[in-house]
Amino acid sequence: MHTRILGEGLGPGRGLAVSAVGLGAMGMSMSYGPNPGDRADMIGVLRHAIDRGVTFIDTAEVYGPFDNERLVGEAIAPVRDQVVVATKFGFRIEGTAMAGTDSRPSHIREVADASLRRLGIETIDLFYQHRVDPAVPIEDVAGTVGELIAEGKVRHFGLSEASAATIRRAHAVQPVTAVQSEYSLWTRDPEPEVLPTCAALGIGFVPFSPLGKGFLTGTVSADAQFAAGEIRARAALHAREPPRQPGARRSGAGSGRRTRRDSWSDRPRLAAGPAAVHRADSGHPPPGAGRRERRRDRGAALGRRRRRARRARGDGRGRRRPLRRGGHGRGRVVIAR
Secondary structure, eight states: OOEEEEOGGGOTTTSEEEESBOEEOGGGTSSSSSSSOOHHHHHHHHHHHHHTTOOEEEOOTTTTTTHHHHHHHHHHGGGGGGOEEEEEEOEEEETTEEEEEOOOHHHHHHHHHHHHHHHTOSOEEEEEESSOOTTSOHHHHHHHHHHHHHTTSEEEEEEESOOHHHHHHHHHHSOEEEEEEEOBTTBOTTTTTHHHHHHHHTOEEEEEOTTGGGGGGTOOOTTOOOOTTOGGGGOHHHHHOOOOOTTOSOTTTTTTOOOHHHHHHTOTHHHHHHHHHHHSTTBBOOOOOSSHHHHHHHHHHHHHHHHHHHHHHTSSSSOOOOOOTTOTTSSBBBBOO
């Protein structure tokens, strides 16, 4: 698995090294049914991903809530030294429901201590503000996380779904290592301002849902029915007009044989994730996956892109051609869910 650096602007050797494809664990506990998944199966998926070179695991206290961090903690316990763990703060949780944002310094500290206990680790590798809290100045948030870093409870500071202006204000107080936002072939909001800001400041960009919450995988039919509470059941695009699936017409159809092009068009999910990586000049998407074959698919997709890059450099088979902007090797990661 390729390794990328989040937070290159921190200076040589100070960024966060992670696998080019990470694993978002949210769907193992919420939002994608049926939930929660079988605990043993989910731990098996997480460990299988790590065995295949995935070193970047994404979770949050609000996933479950709380159960997802415990699940991830149990899965990584035997291999903690091989894994970078990202978790998040920033919501108030009442019972089992989110009840608005809460990034008060005292609450950030409470969440950090509770997440460390649930994950069973001594340091959170990447601590994101899950959503910006309009009631708390971002400078106070950044300063509090900076204190946690000084105390050894956190290694790196991140933001999620923050504006370019907020990123710059936070970064001026405590250097931001990574920014996470939804980004895919159909969600391009970060392109005008957030991506250029991250590039200018040397901040890693971590797109989540690069497969469009599964709609870009070619596995969601027009008449798909989702479990109550599933995030995709609320997707406005699906509610208006379910997307027509790519690859409906196959080359060589009816011939009794399959071509290389058929195998690619059968699995558009192999294209959508790398497209998000390629377009984000310093991104890292973590695809979520509840089944091992999904992990293999995403590894295969990255492998295709690596082979194209080798050919472009002239050290593999094929015609030499220049790499496009955002080419192979810069700090890009994918986290899909």
